Amino acid sequence: MKVTEIGEFGLIRRFSPPFVAALAAGELGIGDDCAVLPQPDGSVLLATTDMLVEDVHFLRRAIVPADLGWKSLAVNLSDIAAMGGTPQAAFLSLALPRDVEVEWVDDFFAGFKELADATGTALLGGDTTRSPERVVVNVAVLGRAAADRVKLRSGARPGDAACVTGFLGDSGAGLELVLAGRQAADADEAALLRAHNRPRPHLAEGAWLAARPEVGAMMDVSDGIDSDLRRIGERSRCGALVEIERLPVSPELARTAARHGWDVTRLAAAAGEDYCLLLAADPGGVAGLAADFAAAFGRPLVTIGTFTGEPEAVRYEVGGREAKLAGHGFDHFAATGDG
Amino acid sequence: MKVTEIGEFGLIRRFSPPFVAALAAGELGIGDDCAVLPQPDGSVLLATTDMLVEDVHFLRRAIVPADLGWKSLAVNLSDIAAMGGTPQAAFLSLALPRDVEVEWVDDFFAGFKELADATGTALLGGDTTRSPERVVVNVAVLGRAAADRVKLRSGARPGDAACVTGFLGDSGAGLELVLAGRQAADADEAALLRAHNRPRPHLAEGAWLAARPEVGAMMDVSDGIDSDLRRIGERSRCGALVEIERLPVSPELARTAARHGWDVTRLAAAAGEDYCLLLAADPGGVAGLAADFAAAFGRPLVTIGTFTGEPEAVRYEVGGREAKLAGHGFDHFAATGDG
Numbered sequence: 001m002k003v004t005e006i007g008e009f010g011l012i013r014r015f016s017p018p019f020v021a022a023l024a025a026g027e028l029g030i031g032d033d034c035a036v037l038p039q040p041d042g043s044v045l046l047a048t049t050d051m052l053v054e055d056v057h058f059l060r061r062a063i064v065p066a067d068l069g070w071k072s073l074a075v076n077l078s079d080i081a082a083m084g085g086t087p088q089a090a091f092l093s094l095a096l097p098r099d100v101e102v103e104w105v106d107d108f109f110a111g112f113k114e115l116a117d118a119t120g121t122a123l124l125g126g127d128t129t130r131s132p133e134r135v136v137v138n139v140a141v142l143g144r145a146a147a148d149r150v151k152l153r154s155g156a157r158p159g160d161a162a163c164v165t166g167f168l169g170d171s172g173a174g175l176e177l178v179l180a181g182r183q184a185a186d187a188d189e190a191a192l193l194r195a196h197n198r199p200r201p202h203l204a205e206g207a208w209l210a211a212r213p214e215v216g217a218m219m220d221v222s223d224g225i226d227s228d229l230r231r232i233g234e235r236s237r238c239g240a241l242v243e244i245e246r247l248p249v250s251p252e253l254a255r256t257a258a259r260h261g262w263d264v265t266r267l268a269a270a271a272g273e274d275y276c277l278l279l280a281a282d283p284g285g286v287a288g289l290a291a292d293f294a295a296a297f298g299r300p301l302v303t304i305g306t307f308t309g310e311p312e313a314v315r316y317e318v319g320g321r322e323a324k325l326a327g328h329g330f331d332h333f334a335a336t337g338d339g
Numbered sequence: 340m341k342v343t344e345i346g347e348f349g350l351i352r353r354f355s356p357p358f359v360a361a362l363a364a365g366e367l368g369i370g371d372d373c374a375v376l377p378q379p380d381g382s383v384l385l386a387t388t389d390m391l392v393e394d395v396h397f398l399r400r401a402i403v404p405a406d407l408g409w410k411s412l413a414v415n416l417s418d419i420a421a422m423g424g425t426p427q428a429a430f431l432s433l434a435l436p437r438d439v440e441v442e443w444v445d446d447f448f449a450g451f452k453e454l455a456d457a458t459g460t461a462l463l464g465g466d467t468t469r470s471p472e473r474v475v476v477n478v479a480v481l482g483r484a485a486a487d488r489v490k491l492r493s494g495a496r497p498g499d500a501a502c503v504t505g506f507l508g509d510s511g512a513g514l515e516l517v518l519a520g521r522q523a524a525d526a527d528e529a530a531l532l533r534a535h536n537r538p539r540p541h542l543a544e545g546a547w548l549a550a551r552p553e554v555g556a557m558m559d560v561s562d563g564i565d566s567d568l569r570r571i572g573e574r575s576r577c578g579a580l581v582e583i584e585r586l587p588v589s590p591e592l593a594r595t596a597a598r599h600g601w602d603v604t605r606l607a608a609a610a611g612e613d614y615c616l617l618l619a620a621d622p623g624g625v626a627g628l629a630a631d632f633a634a635a636f637g638r639p640l641v642t643i644g645t646f647t648g649e650p651e652a653v654r655y656e657v658g659g660r661e662a663k664l665a666g667h668g669f670d671h672f673a674a675t676g677d678g
Binding site: 004008011012014015019034035043045048050057089099105117122124125126127133136 | 341343345347350351357358361362366367368369373374379380382384387388389390395396430433434435437438439440441444445448452455456461462464465467468469470471472475477479481
């Protein structure tokens with residue numbers, strides 16, 4: 001059987017049980033945004049890692065190296081944000097084909113450092129090696145959090161509101177432009193490309209939300225909410241009902257999608273790489289939480305649906321009537337193109 | 340300018356200064372076997388990462404997946420050993436081409452887990468993704484050490500003895516067999532292939548040596564002592580003089596090299612991937628240290644030469660007369676073949 005037949009999540013389910021069974025008390029391993037390691041001082045250490053492979057996660061000709069450096073750190077910081085943590089240290093492994101220019105590497109590090117400096121993340125080590133053809137980037141990030149504030153994927157309950165901290169679909173729309181080989185035709189398209197190439201990890205939002213008792217579960221939106229709601233559902237033994245007309249779509253995406261005839265709902269629900277946060281909030285407290293969030297960040301905390309008692313089912317409604325989602329979430333083996 | 344022209348160490352020297360300048364007090368970043376992060380309880384957290392790329396670090400047809408899983412963890416544990424630390428947690432990123440069999444992945448994880456279990460290392464997370472053609476493995480490992488026992492590359496002084504904790508060249512000889520496409524012809528060749536495919540990280544030796552005041556500097560032998568002595572020399576502002584007849588060569592290597600006409604000295608000094616430890620020991624204390632080491636481990640701690648006052652120069656002698664080393668250390672961009 002080939003790995004394509006079992007898929008990324010199938011592989012993880014296949015190999016992880018013996019490692020999960022061996023966890024020490026209070027330790028959290030495979031299966032959440034970060035691993036959680038309890039520390040002697042009562043805090044927890046958070047650790048996460050992500051690999052970006054040329055022609056799978058990015059096209060070298062379509063992303064400037066400074067953006068790739070930024071993004072390779074950002075996707076990891078987003079996992080720290082999802083646990084309500086503060087990033088501390090990063091470790092970067094970089095495999096480079098022989099034809100890469102040193103100036104390309106300089107530019108990569110400049111972008112990496114720009115985000116590292118802005119977020120207080122120290123680059124403390126890594127590995128530099130040769131690659132036969134493709135650039136491969138692996139970043140690991142360590143962070144800290146208060147033990148009593150870490151929000152896991154397992155904390156959602158049926159009836160909880162499902163909320164997101166930002167627009168959905170902008171990054172996916174940026175990817176459509178990248179795959180079409182297009183430069184930005186206007187300011188809207190430039191914003192969408194920027195959302196794809198320079199995602200902003202929601203660290204401040206994550207730390208703020210982790211301190212709120214109304215929040216039961218949290219994760220970052222990396223594979224699209226359709227897939228990511230299923231991940232919360234797996235860990236919380238619940239499902240979700242999404243009201244499609246509530247999905248927050250940026251004006252830039254709405255205008256650009258109208259011009260190109262794109263399916264906005266598919267982009268918002270399943271394209272992924274938004275790197276905002278998805279959370280479960282107590283139904284009685286979500287209005288107050290959203291009001292305080294808006295006061296703190298000047299943007300809405302958007303309720304997109306409800307967690308349900310149907311294990312792992314993610315359903316969609318438009319105007320109270322069931323709807324089917326045209327696309328699918330992101331599976332690193334099953335998908336074609338940017339999969 | 341291409342990255343091949345500047346080389347791996349040139350690249351690191353080029354991009355690391357701004358990151359090193361930003362370090363917090365007591366923190367150690369790029370430039371040693373592990374990063375060192377002081378913890379609130381007075382211990383230090385150690386962190387290291389290594390990337391293995393198919394056709395650069397291994398040939399998929401020449402290594403069974405269980406050995407690759409073992410080795411990908413072993414090379415990181417060796418860095419923890421070099422700091423005198425105890426491993427705690429590992430994070431594994433795995434990029435897999437679509438044609439890889441699920442059973443290959445099962446076997447990879449079995450080998451990884453065998454070494455993880457033997458060393459008390461918990462696999463706590465990672466990333467699984469698709470790769471266009473080649474398997475890429477990145478492992479990051481976290482460990483702990485007592486703050487006052489960490490031995491850095493910067494602790495060697497002119498006059499110190501240069502010592503190693505194991506045979507040199509076995510792994511390089513195993514690689515010669517791999518590159519020649521050979522199966523083991525006898526038990527000697529099987530031992531050399533095993534040294535290359537299943538290196539044993541010297542964790543017990545590292546922890547024992549870190550507790551000894553006679554030890555000034557320590558690192559693991561990853562690129563070959565010729566290159567690795569230069570790394571200590573860079574950080575300690577000294578050089579080294581190696582007495583070639585003292586390089587510890589296993590009986591298996593001696594017999595196999597004689598049969599194939601291999602240059603044993605080049606293999607022992609420059610082939611790399613031995614993953615034993617290289618250290619600087621106080622000249623007055625090294626005899627007692629070696630006696631205690633032999634009593635503890637049943638093997639000798641071998642003095643191979645002396646650290647000198649000539650910054651970064653590594654010289655060789657045979658019978659008191661200067662000798663030239665035929666080969667070179669390991670540079671991931673400059674080298675061909677397994678470089």
